[in-house]
Amino acid sequence: MSPGTRPGDNREVVLQARDVTVSFGEKTILENLSLDVYRGEILGFVGGSGTGKSVLLRTVLGLNKKQHGTIKLLGADLDEVDEATRMTVDMRTGVLFQHGALFSALTVLENIQVPMREYLDLPPKLMNELARLKIDLVGLPQDAALKYPSELSGGMIKRAALARALALDPDIVFLDEPTSGLDPIGAADFDDLVRTLRDTMGLTVYMVTHDLDSLFSVCDRIAVLGKRRVMVDGTIEDMLRSDEPWVKSYFRGKRARQIDLEARDAE
């Protein structure tokens, strides 16, 4: 059985990776990695620094080559599809990259319109209205629209980048460490926003994060990258019960939350 698959599970798989191997020269980063992501879930993707979380994300999006395996995103194998299908999948996929969240020479409004200009042919007035709706959606004030990234706080930049990722109303968003650099309150607000978007829009969220609070509070399921593959996946309770040494020290180490599993089970 592949990671993430449960007996009797018939939810739609929106991302399916099978036996994926990615190497750079002699160095193999991912080896025979398999993962399923289900529609409407918030998946937290964790792993030590440099284990290949961002590489996997880029590979899923078709930005890195893989040496072996198959990846289906929204039902399409990006290695096989024609240009039109590839474009449809791209439009239905939003991304917030770990670095370089916004174009510094563009205002927030213009940043949000980048995907619209790339994929749609809309009159400027309509694009402005749509971008302003996204600004509302992510909880930014409207006066942020005409500001440049250098004029925004870190939290506002993350929200603006999320607004751009949501510009085309995607089915799935990939967020690479969206709360890094935010204070705990800002990070918690961002988590609430992600959960609200999932609840109201049925969005599927794939979130790479080191943020234990996000993992505890917002993620439905967690996948752990280690030994070049998804070593363990499951709920936070599964993580807390895992005997895998890395998982144990990550979730039950000094910085982990003290959590009473029995009390959680009784809820």
Ligand SMILES: Nc1ncnc2c1ncn2[C@@H]1O[C@H](COP(=O)(O)OP(=O)(O)OP(=O)(O)O)[C@@H](O)[C@H]1O
């Ligand atoms: N284009 C590339 N060419 C060569 N090596 C690369 C390339 N991209 C990534 N790597 C290497 O792949 C490994 C995994 O990198 P990656 O950025 O995926 O780590 P990560 O798990 O996202 O780490 P972090 O939590 O620090 O963001 C690193 O050793 C990195 O140097």
Ligand SMILES: [Mg+2]
């Ligand atoms: Mg990374």
